[in-house]
Amino acid sequence: MIIRRLAIILLITVTNMGKSKIYTLAFLPLLFVLAACGTDNSSGDTTSGDSSSENNSSGTEVPNDPHWVHFVTHCNATLESVFTARVETMPIVENGTLLLEGWFLEEAYTNIVSFPYRVLEDVTLHAKWTEGNPSDFTFSSTLDNTGYIVTSYGGNATNVAIPSYYSSKPVLEIGEYLFNNNGAILSVTLPSMLTKINMAAFKNAVQLSSIVIPSNVTLIDTDAFMDCSALQTVAFPERLEVIGNNAFEGTAMTTITLGNRISEIRSRAFADCASLRNVFLDNLTPPLRFANSFENTDSALRYKVDSSALNAYKTNEYWAPFASQIVAR
Numbered sequence: 001m002i003i004r005r006l007a008i009i010l011l012i013t014v015t016n017m018g019k020s021k022i023y024t025l026a027f028l029p030l031l032f033v034l035a036a037c038g039t040d041n042s043s044g045d046t047t048s049g050d051s052s053s054e055n056n057s058s059g060t061e062v063p064n065d066p067h068w069v070h071f072v073t074h075c076n077a078t079l080e081s082v083f084t085a086r087v088e089t090m091p092i093v094e095n096g097t098l099l100l101e102g103w104f105l106e107e108a109y110t111n112i113v114s115f116p117y118r119v120l121e122d123v124t125l126h127a128k129w130t131e132g133n134p135s136d137f138t139f140s141s142t143l144d145n146t147g148y149i150v151t152s153y154g155g156n157a158t159n160v161a162i163p164s165y166y167s168s169k170p171v172l173e174i175g176e177y178l179f180n181n182n183g184a185i186l187s188v189t190l191p192s193m194l195t196k197i198n199m200a201a202f203k204n205a206v207q208l209s210s211i212v213i214p215s216n217v218t219l220i221d222t223d224a225f226m227d228c229s230a231l232q233t234v235a236f237p238e239r240l241e242v243i244g245n246n247a248f249e250g251t252a253m254t255t256i257t258l259g260n261r262i263s264e265i266r267s268r269a270f271a272d273c274a275s276l277r278n279v280f281l282d283n284l285t286p287p288l289r290f291a292n293s294f295e296n297t298d299s300a301l302r303y304k305v306d307s308s309a310l311n312a313y314k315t316n317e318y319w320a321p322f323a324s325q326i327v328a329r
């Protein structure tokens with residue numbers, strides 16, 4: 001555009017010089033070249049991305065070519081393969097009293113598939129099953145209607161499996177007070193697509209000894225596992241960002257590892273954890289903590305960080321008062 005304007009200015013200047021028309025004619029080839037160089041080719045494709053790119057510059061999804069999707073149900077039921085570019089909803093199949101936990105990309109059940117699923121290549125999906133009874137639970141929709149909150153439990157099992165899906169949508173939240181004061185449960189298998197554990201969901205579940213928190217959980221809310229006095233082992237998710245007030249107060253954990261996305265460890269989150277000795281912190285940026293986040297823990301407790309972040313933790317305004325307990329792992 002700038003070159004085109006310069007060409008126009010040059011043409012006007014030469015024409016107004018009062019010289020012979022031959023000067024103007026002599027400049028015309030140059031003017032055409034300049035104008036051509038400045039042509040706006042906005043209708044052309046200036047990107048090198050292929051059709052499998054997830055979004056274009058406007059944020060809308062770019063269509064991709066269809067591919068084969070095969071299903072291994074790992075039960076007597078079968079599902080026909082489909083040739084498609086997108087699987088809109090989770091395929092449902094029945095397997096007696098077992099619950100469909102979800103579909104995975106591998107038989108080893110490493111990477112779970114989220115629906116709708118864009119099919120960028122031929123793929124085989126594997127069904128994973130867990131024991132449980134969906135009728136023991138009630139559900140309500142999340143505020144954005146993208147999934148469900150499990151709101152109540154009416155069973156009496158000691159080893160509980162919460163369905164990962166309900167009415168073809170994922171179970172995304174554990175509701176408030178779901179297992180509050182439940183003295184029977186020994187273990188709970190959480191929904192694989194879970195993102196949030198709400199307030200006091202497991203408070204005072206005194207026989208719960210261990211739990212694996214799914215990888216998509218970002219918030220463990222206030223009092224979530226407070227006074228779970230037998231809780232010794234918790235597998236914290238990599239995407240966890242916030243641990244709420246009193247969330248693990250009074251538990252029996254000895255070692256915890258918090259991933260590199262942790263940003264807040266709120267008031268009394270791990271208070272009264274008398275057995276806690278090692279807190280591994282993967283985040284190189286010190287997260288927000290309160291003076292009482294680890295109140296009434298043993299003086300032998302050590303916060304173990306990467307050596308490159310040691311000084312950052314020791315001089316951070318929230319962590320500096322505990323500098324003597326911060327060590328390189």
